[in-house]
Amino acid sequence: MPRVTTVLRNTRRAIQDLDLLKVLQSEITHEHSSNRFQDKQNGSLGDFVLDWDSPQSQDVVLRKKCESGEEVAVSALLGPETFKGESSFPREALMKVCIKKPGLSSILQFDCGVSSKGDDGSELDIHNAYYIPSSTSLDSSIYKAPSYSSLDPHLQDELKNYLVSKGIEESFTNFLLLHLHRKEQGQYVNWLRKLEEMVAQGDE
Structure with missing residues (x-):
């Protein structure tokens, strides 16, 4: 019985990790496809x-x-x-x-x-x-x-x-x-990728 409980627990964890992985991948795809700040005016640094x-x-x-x-x-x-x-x-x-x-x-x-x-x-x-x-x-x-x-x-x-x-x-x-805003978005995507990598490794 303890062995069955362990198997069930590991299976449940694997399903949860897979769901989280899909959500992370979906969010990363969304951030790349939305290009929220790509069409904005760049402005200029001037002499700075x-x-x-x-x-x-x-x-x-x-x-x-x-x-x-x-x-x-x-x-x-x-x-x-x-x-x-x-x-x-x-x-x-x-x-x-x-x-x-x-x-x-x-x-x-x-x-x-x-x-x-x-x-x-x-x-x-x-x-x-x-x-x-x-x-x-x-x-x-x-x-x-x-x-x-x-x-x-x-x-x-x-x-x-x-x-x-x-x-x-x-x-x-x-x-x-x-x-x-672009800097923040880039940091957010990098954070998502690190989570994705961690979840994917834990699922192997």
Whole structure:
């Protein structure tokens, strides 16, 4: 009787593994055939270069040096789903933009969100703006600016124009939003393949 129970248990496990394998293979096929982000506008990096884009991480880091000597660094990753109508991309990109003037240790930092405007590209929203006296300063007494939404609308517009002048314009945000979604999809497919391989080996 114990031998029969073992056989039944092994048979049940094999059937479950086979079902899981079929579901995994179906999901992989679906991801390849859907090409959700293949027909989207690529956008452009402009003068930025990808400084960090590890296949194992969710984030990317981009940098550029302006002719004026200013250094601009951008770090970004995907945030929560946006659920904005007919959005081409399901998730918003969360982005930090840091700008450093030559010869100074102070930094301007902007916390931003980039979301899709349907088929019309991407939209940049500034959430917060900071002046950091030193890149190594952790002084809690540093004055924190008011929330960005409470600033004078004209000042908000000018801060946004300032970012555009540093290369954070629509073509760049189009590239960033598409790149991050493709990166996530690639990581998801790789994860599915690893599961498929593990289940298939266990079924042999």
